[in-house]
Amino acid sequence: MITAAPRFELRDVRVDGDEGPIVAGFSACVPAEGLTAIMGPSGAGKTTLLRLLNRLDDPDGGVVLLDGRDVRTYDVLELRRRVQSVGQVPVTFPGTVADNVGPDVTALLAHVGLDPALATRDADRLSVGEAQRMALARSLALGPDVLCLDEPTSALDATSKGGIEDLVRHLADEGLTVVMVTHDPRHADLADHVVEVQPLRAKAVRPVDGDGSTPDGDGSTPEGER
Amino acid sequence: MLLASTSSSLVSGPVTFGDIALSLFLVLLAAVISRWQRVGLERDMAVATLRSFVQLLAVGYVLEFVFTGHxxxxxxxxxxxxxxxxxxxxxxxxxxxxxxxxxxxxxxxxxxxxxxxxxxxxxxxxxxxxxxxxxxxxxxxxxxxxxxxxxxxxxxxxxxxxxxxxxxxxxxxxxxxxxxxxxxxxxxxxxxxxxxxxxxxxxxxxxxxxxxxxxxxxxxxxxxxxxxxxxxxxxxxxxxxxxxxxxxxxxxxxxxxxxxxxxxxxxx
Structure with a gap:
């Protein structure tokens, strides 16, 4: 049930791969409030869809709207400042945690639940869980409106998983639009909204009942997500 | 100017085509090594030798032409x-x-x-x-x-x-x-x-x-x-x-x- 205008609207989106479309005829809305989970099995094109939101890629058909405007009409670097994205495996840049995160490192580390004393540590010496939190802090440093997460817990052990889930939930509660790609069915409970993406090897288009949004999953891919 | 004409050649004289033919002995040596060690490059060596001869000969004539009033x-x-x-x-x-x-x-x-x-x-x-x-x-x-x-x-x-x-x-x-x-x-x-x-x-x-x-x-x-x-x-x-x-x-x-x-x- 969406009252306000959606943050994102995907209309009849198609993204082509080397061997036919990865997603096709896909439409969905992402509300501005709360945590939206993009769910579906591996290879359904979830990551492909997420990449459209900050224009790491553009659709071959259809449009992606941010606050009612085609994302391609924004200055792309400004768009990416607003729509932050953190990948599945955290990327650390050379240097210390402070070099990675920027001048507000102390406050930002505290915000993502990391010991501010880590600021002086070499970023590549963090554990995967710590690095994932640091990547979140680095994104939050840009003051985004939207946070896109691609399987943020899949590279983590059970303990770190729970911590990141709590953090993501917390960030959504603070007013950030959070979009999270996941294939973990448990995340349906964590999310406020669910968008289902179905890999369609058969050509039939199958409408899917979402929780709130009304997505219409489609797409198939022979290869894994990238 | 660095390219001003040089003093008399220390090499006894220009290399003749006969000299080139003689130096082919060294290529033959390389081919023998290749065959003996089963490197399998004899054919490539032959092609390379022939090509180098033809290409450089052609270039020699072209340069000669360009340098003499063209x-x-x-x-x-x-x-x-x-x-x-x-x-x-x-x-x-x-x-x-x-x-x-x-x-x-x-x-x-x-x-x-x-x-x-x-x-x-x-x-x-x-x-x-x-x-x-x-x-x-x-x-x-x-x-x-x-x-x-x-x-x-x-x-x-x-x-x-x-x-x-x-x-x-x-x-x-x-x-x-x-x-x-x-x-x-x-x-x-x-x-x-x-x-x-x-x-x-x-x-x-x-x-x-x-x-x-x-x-x-x-x-x-x-x-x-x-x-x-x-x-x-x-x-x-x-x-x-x-x-x-x-x-x-x-x-x-x-x-x-x-x-x-x-x-x-x-x-x-």
Whole structure:
């Protein structure tokens, strides 16, 4: 049930791969409030869809709207400042945690639940869980409106998983639009909204009942997500 | 002027075709080694020997023609060399979109810039006898540099695309996002000529110098020319590397600061 205008609207989106479309005829809305989970099995094109939101890629058909405007009409670097994205495996840049995160490192580390004393540590010496939190802090440093997460817990052990889930939930509660790609069915409970993406090897288009949004999953891919 | 006529030749006389035939004995030796060790290169050696003979003979006649009153052909000779270099380098870096054009641009810039400076400062005479051989050296060096830069930058960006895209996602421009690999490619392309310049004379007596000495010039005249050649190659390589890396990076990103799809789908 969406009252306000959606943050994102995907209309009849198609993204082509080397061997036919990865997603096709896909439409969905992402509300501005709360945590939206993009769910579906591996290879359904979830990551492909997420990449459209900050224009790491553009659709071959259809449009992606941010606050009612085609994302391609924004200055792309400004768009990416607003729509932050953190990948599945955290990327650390050379240097210390402070070099990675920027001048507000102390406050930002505290915000993502990391010991501010880590600021002086070499970023590549963090554990995967710590690095994932640091990547979140680095994104939050840009003051985004939207946070896109691609399987943020899949590279983590059970303990770190729970911590990141709590953090993501917390960030959504603070007013950030959070979009999270996941294939973990448990995340349906964590999310406020669910968008289902179905890999369609058969050509039939199958409408899917979402929780709130009304997505219409489609797409198939022979290869894994990238 | 460095290319002024030399003193009498120390070599007893010019090499004759008979001498060339005799020196083929050394090729035969190489072929025997190849056959004996089952390297399987005998056929390639035969082809290479034949090709070198035909190609150099043809070039010898062309240069003879250009040098004897047909100097106006010099730009054409350079253009043919640049075009051949661009095709070769472009084919080497086929994975890079527009690789041939990139190679043509970087080799041309390197050639024009270095020869232009040398001729404008009257370090070398603006005559075919100076321009053509020096041009061939700088073109060859620029060609190798360009191939190296294009393939290296392409492969580095493909292999590190997660990090490149993480940087793009943090609102870095494609230039900023590719900078670490841009620098690496520039560095790796420029290092060999820097190192060669460092050890010149200690390890190798390079081509221009040995050629002059064999032709009977004084070693001191030979080293003066060689120094100019080395500095020309350093400069030419730097120019070529800069142009090639800039243009290559531009072709590997879209105007919207996205990695081109083809690069993202390169298997690593």
């Amino acid at each position: 100097g106006w052909l010099t730009p054409l000779a350079l253009a043919v060399m640049v075009a051949t270099a661009a095709l070769t380098s472009g084919a080497r870096a086929r994975r890079v979109p527009g690789s041939r054009r990139i190679a043509a641009a970087s080799v041309s810039v390197a050639t024009v810039a270095t020869l232009g400076v040398l001729a404008a400062a009257r370090i070398i005479p603006a005559s075919p006898r100076a321009i053509v051989p020096l041009g061939s050296m700088v073109i060859t060096a620029a060609m190798n540099t360009t191939s190296l830069v294009m393939t290296r930058l392409h492969d580095d960006l493909a292999a590190n695309r997660r990090e490149v895209e993480a940087r793009l996602s943090l609102a870095q421009s494609s230039h900023q996002a590719s900078l670490p690999w841009l620098r690496a490619s520039l560095r790796s392309a420029m290092l060999p000529s820097v190192d060669q310049t460092k050890v010149v004379g200690l390890v190798a007596l390079p081509g221009a110098m040995t050629g002059m000495i064999l032709a009977g010039a004084s070693p001191l005249a030979a080293i003066r020319l060689q120094l100019v050649v080395m500095y020309m190659l350093l400069g030419g390589n730097a120019f070529a590397a800069l142009v090639a890396s800039t243009l290559t990076a531009r072709r590997l990103f879209t105007p919207a600061h996205q990695l081109v799809r083809q690069l993202r789908r390169t298997p690593t």
